[in-house]
Amino acid sequence: MALEDYKGVYIFAQQVDNKLDNIAFELLGKARDLANDLGGVEVAAVLLGSGIKDLADELAEYGADKVIVVDDARLETYRTEPYAQALAGVINEFKPEIMLVGATAIGRDLGPTVSARVATGLTADCTSLDIGQFPLNAEPDKAKQNQLLMTRPAFGGNTIATIACPDNRPQMATVRPGVMQKIEPKKGAKAEVVEFNPGFQENDRYVEILEVVKDVAKTVDISEAKILVSGGRGVGSPENFKLLEDLADAIGGTVSCSRAVVDNGWKPKDLQVGQTGKTVRPNVYFAIGISGAIQHVAGMEESDIIIAINKDETAPIFEVADYGIVGDLNKIVPLLTDAIKAQMAS
């Protein structure tokens, strides 16, 4: 089959516990831009799960023209093999030119499995997607047009690479959560809903789920926060995070943290900002007692305003901060909390 016979921009609409993940809406927002740049091709969401048909309308409101539903009891809880059979089945049947998957703990397992199964390339953890020609600098008649150009950081955020997949379809990417913009939902929008049966084959690759344990501490999604009060090793102890929580409460923000804090067991992994945590771009990012390792900066440098407080004036965080304060967080943070409370009350 010729490459140009592959049509449309498809996204994997991740749901957990029959609730759509934000990444599904973010991918739809980007898919719409790409579809427009390709001359108005179709945007389709692939919805896999059990008892999930009702979610199709929500995907339509966020921009899906079509929703392909595989509704099967085997898909109730995420497992690599039945999900891979379903998504690979959809790709082989519908032949999209682009397939986007969230770079989540599910997508970073499903994406590589499916890309290998359908024998195409996959670019990990993309932070920017565009349509253009490949090679970039060739004469237009000597280049392939309408290619997906996938940009991602590498080497711990030290370099940035743009990657194409010129000879295989679909062009597949996993996309970092919190980076793409979702559209304003169009209430009452409807999509064409197509139910699809991939013909599941149960085999030894089906793992058994013995137990699902939810982390009850999880309450917030830091990638959605407008103001983040982020703490690092310099905060000193889990108890001392109270200072940051008070500041967050006063200013209407959310507490997040660096990798060191998670490694020390002070805070759960879902609050971690950085290369191996989440990418955030709030309006204001307070970096408190965070030295600013490259891996951390890669996850927060797109923040609108960065305010860093650190006692070490040589800390690399000051190289990315808009406003850097050299000083003792134990003294400054409580005073700042009081000042904000006083300001809010006036």
Add this chain to the structure above:
Amino acid sequence: MKIVVCIKQVPDTAGGVQFNPDGTLNRAAMLTIMNPDDKAGLEAALRIKDADPDNVEVTALTMGLPKADDVLREAMAMGADKGVLITDRVLGGADTWATSSTIAAGLRNIDYDLIITGRQAIDGDTAQVGPQIAEHLGLPVISYAEDIKLEDGYVTVKRQYEDRYHMLKAKLPCLITALAELNEPRYMSPGGIFDAYDEKEVTVWGRNDLKDLDDANIGLAGSPTKIAKASDKVRKGAGETVNLDPKESVDYIMGKLLEKHVI
């Protein structure tokens, strides 16, 4: 029980990064380490061996330049029984598809009950090679392992997600990708270092030792993804930094928050 751990020698990105004058990464000037997730995977395998030393054999396997021999010696000094190095000029420039195709072909030369890889390497951060090896070999895969337990033909794994974990049970043989959080890897022992260089062997395989591997799936030419452009990340410049007493510091921050209409 035969366990193969796939490891990678990576530049130590955490220890500072060196650039060439043309802006590309100066790999030669950078220290290399065993990739942290892989090292945790190796430690997990060695703990299984510790519990039953006579019946468990641990092989460390890597693909890379000839100097990746070093990382295999390190693995053997920690306690791995054997090392396998896949190295050949024609394998260079491979993306994750070509890398996983090549490593899978190497694994077909070896008996295994369990394959452990790291979740991701700190140079590429893709997390793709482990699951793709499993796909090429037709094995069950469990990614993001926080805990691994073996029992009679099965493995149970604590599989991490953002807000939860699953306890999963898979039939052997299977492939697991390990998180650095899995454990604290041991240090090399002096006796282990001696053995690694004098007693234990590294098997070296080139392209022609890998059967059942199509030339269309190896190296740069066999990589479906192509680099269109690579550059240093353009960073936002530093803003202003002040060094004031605590009260003045707070006044300074409040001034900025008001000026920017945050409060």
